[in-house]
Amino acid sequence: MSSLLYLIPLALLLGAAALAAFMWSLRSGQYEDLDGAAERIFLEVDGDRAGGGSPETPGKSQ
Amino acid sequence: MSCCADLPTSVAAGGRPAARDEISIASRDLGRDLHQVELAVPGVHCAGCIRAVETGLMQVSGIEDARVNLSTKRVSVTWCGERAPDILDALEKLGFPGHLTGSDDARKDPELGRLIRALAVAGFSAMNIMLLSVSVWSGADLATRDIFHWISAALALPALLYSGRIFFASAWSALRHGRTNMDVPISVGVCLAFGLSLYDTIHSGPHAYFDAATSLIFFLLIGRTLDHVMRERTRVAVRGLVQLAPRGATVLREDGRRDYVPIDEIEPGLHIALAAGDRIPVDGTISEGTSELDCTIATGETAPRRVETGSGVQAGMLNLSGPLTMVASKRADASFLAEMTRLMAAAEGGRARYRRLADRAAALYSPVVHATAALTFLGWMLAVGDWHTAITVAIAVLIITCPCALGLAVPIVQVMAARRLFENGVLVKDGSAIERIAEIDTAVFDKTGTLTLAQPRLVSKDASDPHDLAVASAIAGLSRHPLSRSIAADGAAAGIVLSDVVEHPGLGIEARVADSVYRLGRAEWALANGTLEPNLNTVLGRDGRLAGRFTFEIALRPRAVDAIDALRKAGLHVAMLSGDAPGPASEVAEALDIEDFAASLLPAEKVARLQTMAADGRKVLMVGDGINDAPALAAAYVSMAPSTAADIGRNAADFVFLRDGLEPIPTTLAIAHEAGRLVRQNFALAVGYNAIALPIAIAGLVTPLIAALAMSFSSILVVANALRLKSGELARRPVSTAKTRTGPRQVALEPAE
Numbered sequence: 001m002s003s004l005l006y007l008i009p010l011a012l013l014l015g016a017a018a019l020a021a022f023m024w025s026l027r028s029g030q031y032e033d034l035d036g037a038a039e040r041i042f043l044e045v046d047g048d049r050a051g052g053g054s055p056e057t058p059g060k061s062q
Numbered sequence: 063m064s065c066c067a068d069l070p071t072s073v074a075a076g077g078r079p080a081a082r083d084e085i086s087i088a089s090r091d092l093g094r095d096l097h098q099v100e101l102a103v104p105g106v107h108c109a110g111c112i113r114a115v116e117t118g119l120m121q122v123s124g125i126e127d128a129r130v131n132l133s134t135k136r137v138s139v140t141w142c143g144e145r146a147p148d149i150l151d152a153l154e155k156l157g158f159p160g161h162l163t164g165s166d167d168a169r170k171d172p173e174l175g176r177l178i179r180a181l182a183v184a185g186f187s188a189m190n191i192m193l194l195s196v197s198v199w200s201g202a203d204l205a206t207r208d209i210f211h212w213i214s215a216a217l218a219l220p221a222l223l224y225s226g227r228i229f230f231a232s233a234w235s236a237l238r239h240g241r242t243n244m245d246v247p248i249s250v251g252v253c254l255a256f257g258l259s260l261y262d263t264i265h266s267g268p269h270a271y272f273d274a275a276t277s278l279i280f281f282l283l284i285g286r287t288l289d290h291v292m293r294e295r296t297r298v299a300v301r302g303l304v305q306l307a308p309r310g311a312t313v314l315r316e317d318g319r320r321d322y323v324p325i326d327e328i329e330p331g332l333h334i335a336l337a338a339g340d341r342i343p344v345d346g347t348i349s350e351g352t353s354e355l356d357c358t359i360a361t362g363e364t365a366p367r368r369v370e371t372g373s374g375v376q377a378g379m380l381n382l383s384g385p386l387t388m389v390a391s392k393r394a395d396a397s398f399l400a401e402m403t404r405l406m407a408a409a410e411g412g413r414a415r416y417r418r419l420a421d422r423a424a425a426l427y428s429p430v431v432h433a434t435a436a437l438t439f440l441g442w443m444l445a446v447g448d449w450h451t452a453i454t455v456a457i458a459v460l461i462i463t464c465p466c467a468l469g470l471a472v473p474i475v476q477v478m479a480a481r482r483l484f485e486n487g488v489l490v491k492d493g494s495a496i497e498r499i500a501e502i503d504t505a506v507f508d509k510t511g512t513l514t515l516a517q518p519r520l521v522s523k524d525a526s527d528p529h530d531l532a533v534a535s536a537i538a539g540l541s542r543h544p545l546s547r548s549i550a551a552d553g554a555a556a557g558i559v560l561s562d563v564v565e566h567p568g569l570g571i572e573a574r575v576a577d578s579v580y581r582l583g584r585a586e587w588a589l590a591n592g593t594l595e596p597n598l599n600t601v602l603g604r605d606g607r608l609a610g611r612f613t614f615e616i617a618l619r620p621r622a623v624d625a626i627d628a629l630r631k632a633g634l635h636v637a638m639l640s641g642d643a644p645g646p647a648s649e650v651a652e653a654l655d656i657e658d659f660a661a662s663l664l665p666a667e668k669v670a671r672l673q674t675m676a677a678d679g680r681k682v683l684m685v686g687d688g689i690n691d692a693p694a695l696a697a698a699y700v701s702m703a704p705s706t707a708a709d710i711g712r713n714a715a716d717f718v719f720l721r722d723g724l725e726p727i728p729t730t731l732a733i734a735h736e737a738g739r740l741v742r743q744n745f746a747l748a749v750g751y752n753a754i755a756l757p758i759a760i761a762g763l764v765t766p767l768i769a770a771l772a773m774s775f776s777s778i779l780v781v782a783n784a785l786r787l788k789s790g791e792l793a794r795r796p797v798s799t800a801k802t803r804t805g806p807r808q809v810a811l812e813p814a815e
Contacts, residue, residue, distance in 0.1 A: 012213075015186055015190050016186070020183050033132055037131055039109040040109060040112065042109035
């Protein structure tokens with residue numbers, strides 16, 4: 001019984017962390033171009049641009 | 063790169079001087095002198111294409127950033143400065159022709175984000191509650207059980223409030239309008255299950271249905287999200303097709319300036335310059351110049367119309383040969399196009415009255431379920447006399463009959479059907495269209511652009527000297543006239559140097575090669591003695607002597623005969639309504655064995671004919687492409703348009719097919735029938751499951767474990783059944799049996815005019 005006192009909150013915390021991670025990835029636009037993400041691993045350059053940066057951020061000008 | 067040839071890449075917008083201004087108008091202002099525009103690039107399909115397009119565009123001066131989205135086949139370009147760089151030309155040179163996409167207002171779809179977030183929350187709650195429930199089911203001691211129930215309640219509350227409101231909102235809006243839909247029994251069941259469980263938790267009762275309530279929301283949200291993804295994909299694909307309506311026009315000011323003005327700001331009385339290849343933006347009158355107009359999209363006429371000073375023109379026609387100046391007589395919102403939009407709004411009938419299958423099922427289902435629950439409550443009150451027991455059993459009835467499987471039965475089949483249709487090159491706007499097309503008994507076709515291709519087919523060319531043929535191809539390549547395009551598409555014109563090229567509207571093109579003068583066009587103009595010989599339509603004349611002759615015919619869409627036959631075999635009545643002259647219309651009708659046809663119809667007359675058919679109780683599929691067909695497409699019970707159709711027609715149609723041939727029509731019909739069969743099976747499964755579960759629930763024997771098992775099992779069964787939907791053999795069979803008929807039959811094309 002006493003082990004439940006920390007195991008259950010721990011389990012819920014992990015679940016909530018996963019949920020938060022999913023929400024973050026959704027918000028940062030990582031699901032906008034799934035086909036493109038699959039193909040882009042074959043491109044050598046673009047290290048800083050990988051991960052579907054939102055089109056609102058202009059690239060070179062920064 | 064020539065793969066991924068699903069989307070048509072013709073009708074290039076490149077090369078027109080107005081293209082850059084059009085891009086400027088379509089761009090979004092990002093501030094700091096930066097602008098962003100989205101272009102459809104149907105040709106990209108792999109990492110190599112992505113890099114070619116992105117690095118290629120970045121090298122164009124003025125372009126700050128380019129980012130390809132492979133899923134939507136679009137490139138988002140950020141540019142700086144006053145006027146957009148010529149992105150279309152740059153893409154053309156890279157080998158990936160692109161075009162501007164349709165209205166780019168809501169680029170991101172807020173509804174999808176909401177659904178996915180709701181799905182994530184519901185999934186998180188359902189998984190954790192299920193985990194806790196397993197230990198309760200396997201006999202946790204009293205104190206642990208109560209703690210677990212409390213934790214479950216805390217987890218279920220956000221799922222109910224955040225994820226459940228999608229159903230509550232829809233149920234509430236249905237009830238407020240005096241209707242009922244599938245969301246009503248779902249909402250009632252979920253809320254009561256939560257309320258009862260909360261009550262039992264507070265009083266440390268043995269049973270709590272938090273797991274059933276949250277997993278119900280989770281399963282149903284999966285179906286709903288898939289349904290939304292399918293419709294969104296279609297919407298994006300349709301908007302990505304080549305847009306035919308111009309966004310603006312070059313206005314000639316009185317002081318000689320030329321301004322590119324957005325179409326909404328064109329006022330009557332303004333003078334507008336039209337280069338060859340421009341579409342007429344608003345209704346008006348030609349004030350200067352002679353040319354030919356392609357009216358196929360606007361009125362359905364095959365033969366180009368010759369215009370000169372004083373001729374009236376309608377928005378949507380395409381200027382083929384010479385530069386023109388026109389005076390606008392109406393604003394864009396009063397032009398031909400807007401008139402069609404008004405006709406469409408007035409015509410929309412059969413579709414608005416149609417009630418979705420799921421809603422009709424719900425209308426039967428919810429009264430039965432709610433009455434059963436009420437009777438159960440009364441029965442237990444009479445038999446036992448205990449409030450709590452009676453309510454518990456009644457709510458258990460509601461939970462077990464909660465239409466989880468029923469809520470998934472229709473959308474999951476339609477998602478599968480939409481996917482099969484997509485594989486066959488057909489985009490479907492929404493699920494109700496799949497239900498409606500399965501019911502049709504009549505198919506009505508437009509002629510120009512729907513049964514026939516816009517471009518005539520070159521059947522024979524003969525010339526004594528192959529060099530002359532190459533010259534003809536080279537000359538034809540400079541013109542936008544449909545006959546020239548056919549000649550140019552047919553031959554190679556390498557190494558020919560043309561000079562002094564002049565296009566004479568309505569007659570042909572003249573050009574000089576070395577020291578000969580070639581004329582390609584009408585015989586009486588191109589030849590010195592052209593009228594002497596009969597049956598000469600389009601010829602190539604060298605210094606006035608006959609050098610080559612060309613014969614054309616109206617090109618039916620590929621496999622049109624087979625497709626029409628397949629529809630007839632499926633028991634449909636086939637008819638044709640054309641806006642073209644009776645001559646060409648009857649020829650096409652004859653070639654396709656269509657007895658029921660009418661020609662020279664105005665858009666309103668097409669609508670009237672469809673309404674007469676509807677009044678006779680017929681359910682009509684309308685297939686059309688022109689601006690003049692748009693009202694008819696809206697008036698029909700269900701409608702289809704080819705991807706080459708006018709924007710307004712594509713938006714009005716329920717289905718858009720991307721291939722050249724007509725075989726998608728019988729394929730769609732076959733898939734819709736198969737989908738209808740699977741939906742009925744799914745309904746039978748869901749109802750059968752309820753018939754077994756209901757007596758158990760009424761008897762008061764349902765525990766949370768049974769409820770959770772029954773619900774998951776029935777949902778999985780329904781989804782698995784939907785996955786059986788096939789596209790292949792079943793869909794193709796009607797077409798292949800029709801192959802035994804005659805080969806492609808063609809019609810000789812009358813000389814232009």
